[in-house]
Amino acid sequence: xxxxxxxSLPCLHTLLAKNNRLGGPGSLxxxxxxxxxxxxxxxxxxxxNRFADVPPALLQLRGLRSLSLGGNRLHSIPPDIQELRSLxxxxxxxxxxxxxxxxxxKLPSLKYLVLCDNKIQSIPPQLAQLHSLRSLSLHNNLLTYxxxxxxxLVHLEELSLRGNPLVVRFVRDLTYNPPSLQELAxxxxxxxxxxxxxxxxxxxxxRYLSLASNCPNPKCGGVYFDSCVRQIKFVDFCxxxxxxxxxxxxxxECSSPYSSASQSSTSQSESDSEDxxxxxxxxxxxxxxx
Amino acid sequence: FRYTRNLVDSGNGKFxxxxxxxxxxxxxxxxxxxxxxxxxxxxxxxxxxxxFEWPEKKGNGEMTKKSERVLxxxxxxxxxxSIGLHRVENISHTETAVSLHLYSPxxxxxxxxxxxxxxxxxxxxxxxxxxxxxxxxxxxxxHAP
Numbered sequence: 001x002x003x004x005x006x007x008s009l010p011c012l013h014t015l016l017a018k019n020n021r022l023g024g025p026g027s028l029x030x031x032x033x034x035x036x037x038x039x040x041x042x043x044x045x046x047x048x049n050r051f052a053d054v055p056p057a058l059l060q061l062r063g064l065r066s067l068s069l070g071g072n073r074l075h076s077i078p079p080d081i082q083e084l085r086s087l088x089x090x091x092x093x094x095x096x097x098x099x100x101x102x103x104x105x106k107l108p109s110l111k112y113l114v115l116c117d118n119k120i121q122s123i124p125p126q127l128a129q130l131h132s133l134r135s136l137s138l139h140n141n142l143l144t145y146x147x148x149x150x151x152x153l154v155h156l157e158e159l160s161l162r163g164n165p166l167v168v169r170f171v172r173d174l175t176y177n178p179p180s181l182q183e184l185a186x187x188x189x190x191x192x193x194x195x196x197x198x199x200x201x202x203x204x205x206x207r208y209l210s211l212a213s214n215c216p217n218p219k220c221g222g223v224y225f226d227s228c229v230r231q232i233k234f235v236d237f238c239x240x241x242x243x244x245x246x247x248x249x250x251x252x253e254c255s256s257p258y259s260s261a262s263q264s265s266t267s268q269s270e271s272d273s274e275d276x277x278x279x280x281x282x283x284x285x286x287x288x289x290x
Numbered sequence: 291f292r293y294t295r296n297l298v299d300s301g302n303g304k305f306x307x308x309x310x311x312x313x314x315x316x317x318x319x320x321x322x323x324x325x326x327x328x329x330x331x332x333x334x335x336x337x338x339x340x341x342f343e344w345p346e347k348k349g350n351g352e353m354t355k356k357s358e359r360v361l362x363x364x365x366x367x368x369x370x371x372s373i374g375l376h377r378v379e380n381i382s383h384t385e386t387a388v389s390l391h392l393y394s395p396x397x398x399x400x401x402x403x404x405x406x407x408x409x410x411x412x413x414x415x416x417x418x419x420x421x422x423x424x425x426x427x428x429x430x431x432x433h434a435p
Contacts, residue, residue, distance in 0.1 A: 018384050047314070048384035070314055070383030093315045094383035112291045116315050117383070135291040137315060158292060160317075162405055 004029040010036035014043040023050030023073065033060030047071050047091065059083045070094050070114070079103035093117050093137065102126035116140050116160065125149040139163045148245040167244045183225050186212065187250075190223045215250035224250040292316055293380070294418035306396035308417070312337065312387040317379030320353065320405055322371050324397040330367045335380060335387030337361050342375045345408025353405050375403060 002017065006029050022028075027049075032038060041061050047070035054069065059080045067084065068091035077092065079101040089112045097118040104113075105126040112135045120141040128149035133156055140163035179187070189196065190212045198206050212223040293316040299307040312335070320342055330337075341356040356374055360381075361367055369376055380387040401410040417425045 068314075091314065091383070114315055117381075139317070162317075162319075166406070 001027045002029055004031075007031060007035040007037065011040050012037040013040060015041060016043075016045045017049070018045050018068075019048035021050055022046060023052060027051070028055050028057050032057040039063050042066065044068070054078050054081070056080070062086065065089065065109075067091070077101055077104060082106040085109070088112065088132075090114065100124055100127065105129040108132065111135065113137070123147055123150065128152040131155065134158070136160075145244040145246045150245070161243075179224075182208070186225050187223055191221065220250060222250040293318065295415065297417045297420040300396065301394075303396065305392055305394035308391050308393075309333070310389045310391060311418075312380035312389070314380065314383050314386060317381075318377055319402040320375050320377045321403065322375050322401050322410075323369060323393070324400045325371055326397050327392075327394045328369050329392040330361075330369075330378075331390045332361050332363050332365050333388040333390055334363060335382065335385045336363070337387050337389055338379050338381050339367055340377045340379075341369075341373070342377070342403070342405075344375060345403065345410070350407055353403060353408050377405075 001022065001024070006012075006015075029035075038061050041064055043066045044058070044061065044064060045066075045068045047068045049069075049072050051069060051072040051074060053074060054077070056078075058067070059078065061084065063086055064084050065086050066089040067087060068089075070091045071094040074092065074095040074097055076097060077100060080103070081087075081090075081101070082103045084107065086109060087107050088109050090107075090110060091112075091114040093114045093116040095118050097115065097120055100115070100120060100123060102124040104110075105124070105128075107130065109132055110130050111132050113130070113133060114135075114137040116137045116139045118141050120138070120143060122143065123138070123146055125147035126149075128147070128151075130153065133153055135158040136153070136156060137158075137160045139160040143161070143164040144167050146161075146166075186209055188194065189209060196206075196209075201209075208225065212225060215222040215224060291313065293310055293312040296309045296311065297306060298309055299305075301307065320340075338358060338360050340358040343354040343356055345353055353375075378389075397415075399412055399414050402413050403410050419425055
């Protein structure tokens with residue numbers, strides 16, 4: 001454990017404590033979050049220890065720019081990681097992390113995010129909000145697809161994806177559950193702009209209506225609530241790499257190129273969104289690391 | 291934020307001698323050596339080398355791993371195109387690694403390979419620094435293997 005003497009260092013900038021046996025209760029001195037070094041500390045390296053979770057005191061180090069917890073025993077990332085507002089570099093490689101909290105995307109200065117060698121099964125689409133992100137390391141995880149929003153990371157210069165079981169063939173979610181009557185009514189209210197006020201409906205329905213998601217198909221204009229179709233669309237990086245990106249669409253008709261009704265408009269919308277995707281894909285091609 | 295290639299000596303055009311600096315978790319893509327000899331010595335830390343067979347001409351399947359080993363400090367390795375392709379990685383999440391590379395004759399382009407499909411892609415290799423000076427105006431588009 002790290003002794004309380006640490007707290008008497010008021011201007012500490014960098015603390016390197018890698019390859020120790022820290023991780024149990026009392027590893028970090030009590031009162032760390034209130035000590036003067038909580039504001040001065042910029043770099044903290046706790047890699048190669050035995051942390052099974054991120055100690056809450058760590059999240060009070062407001063000035064922290066670089067945090068490494070590589071090679072520990074973490075199973076998750078606490079949503080309160082968003083408290084580290086100054087964080088630019090976050091290394092979490094070599095742990096047992098299974099999922100990423102969307103709150104991670106609230107770190108405005110995050111430039112380098114390393115999540116390699118974990119057990120991550122999916123990436124939350126909110127991660128695309130990390131507009132400062134330049135480098136994202138996801139190699140050796142359990143990803144089968146990526147959210148299509150990943151194409152929105154315009155400043156991304158490096159992306160590593162090798163060693164993930166990314167699907168290589170078209171996969172259609174065969175268990176499409178038809179929408180409930182409530183969902184169908186909700187969709188109609190929203191898409192036809194049926195006016196309503198809170199006094200017209202029970203509070204639960206008012207709340208339900210506020211949760212409508214827009215169908216990402218730009219030509220659709222429809223909404224969905226709970227019932228949507230997952231479809232994996234492949235974005236081809238000019239033969240170098242085909243990435244499976246997950247799309248959520250409001251109905252099978254929205255996505256299918258074989259739709260008998262309004263076939264021309266569907267294929268137009270397909271090709272429009274293909275154009276957007278291919279521009280973004282061209283950019284991503286230069287970013288993908290093999 | 292990837293490993294850096296730092297040119298030390300260009301041997302009157304006969305060879306390139308460079309130092310590669312690998313951060314935690316950094317790895318290269320699978321690559322060939324453009325008909326040159328490639329010697330590598332570990333100066334600090336450890337690097338894992340995974341050897342691959344050349345993909346079939348019409349390759350459209352996962353590439354075949356031949357072998358892998360972890361090279362320790364001061365160990366040397368050699369490869370050329372007739373031996374196969376390799377990927378070099380620093381698999382440590384706590385230690386950085388440094389390696390010394392000698393390529394003869396020198397080359398600045400090579401092919402990188404997608405492990406899942408065997409598709410190859412020609413890339414131009416760039417230096418992070420040359421003779422101790424940072425190389426600026428480097429195109430971020432293409433990357434060293």
